[in-house]
Each structure stands twice: as structure tokens, then as C-alpha cells.
Amino acid sequence: MDQGQRVIAAVGAVIFKDDKVLLVRRGRPPFQGHWSIPGGKLDFGEALAEGLAREVREETGVVIDIVGLIDVYEALPQRPDDRHFVMIDYACRWISGEVVAGDDAMEAAFVPVPEALSRLAWDKTRTAIQDALKVIRRKEEQR
Numbered sequence: 001m002d003q004g005q006r007v008i009a010a011v012g013a014v015i016f017k018d019d020k021v022l023l024v025r026r027g028r029p030p031f032q033g034h035w036s037i038p039g040g041k042l043d044f045g046e047a048l049a050e051g052l053a054r055e056v057r058e059e060t061g062v063v064i065d066i067v068g069l070i071d072v073y074e075a076l077p078q079r080p081d082d083r084h085f086v087m088i089d090y091a092c093r094w095i096s097g098e099v100v101a102g103d104d105a106m107e108a109a110f111v112p113v114p115e116a117l118s119r120l121a122w123d124k125t126r127t128a129i130q131d132a133l134k135v136i137r138r139k140e141e142q143r
Helices: 048-060 113-119 123-142
Strands: 007-017 020-026 039-041 063-075 084-096 105-112
Touching: 007 048, 007 063, 007 123, 020 048, 020 113, 039 048, 048 063, 048 084, 048 105, 063 123, 084 123, 105 113, 113 123
Parallel strands: 007 084
Antiparallel strands: 007 020, 007 039, 020 105, 063 084
């Protein structure tokens, strides 16, 4: 098996600040130029929470509080040059920091949820945002 045929573990953050969600315009494939949630590949030996915090900080400059797991999503290769991703997405709250696009993000901004849902390129990301709202509400009800 060559390097291109390995499964890639990645994390994603659906980050809420008031009634807005943080989106990034991707600077690299896959979905280069399209809006998505912050996240990226885990480094070898890196814990999920550490990788998530690192990716969010690198791409947006913000600090987050992880509220809970949304779901695990899979992107199977459709063509020979595609990669196989397993993405673990978390619902998060913004804690601090000004949003600044960095690393592999062309742009980053907090966007009202309805507008965010219309900007997204991938249906699973829309589902992740909707499911993240449910995770946040459940946590608030448990208080």
C-alpha cells in the first residue's frame, strides 16, 4: 500500500459565538476555494482534542471550548487519485481570539447559521452544523 492509499484521520470544529458559526474558505484541496468548518489532519501521536485546538488556532486564531462529539463522517475515494478521510467533528464554543485567516484558510469569519448553511460545499458539513446545534442545546438542558 502506498502513502496515497492510507486512511487519513481528520478533525473538524463547528464553533459557535452567539448565533453565528465560524467558517473558513479553504486554501487547499479538497474543496479549495469553498467554505467549510475549521479543521484538518491529525499529527501522529496527537490526541483528538489537541489536534482540534491546534487546527482551529492555526486556521482562525481563536481558542475554543469543546462541548461534545457531533459525529464521525467518512469520505471514500471516488477516483484513483482521491483520498480516504475519516473526519471526527465536534461542537465547540468560541472562548477568545480575533478571527484571522491563517495556515491553509483563505478567509475566516463568523456567519449567521442560515447564511453559513447556504455557503457550504458539502452536505455532510451542513448536517454537522445542524447536529452541532442539537449537541449544544442538550448540554445546556443538562445544566
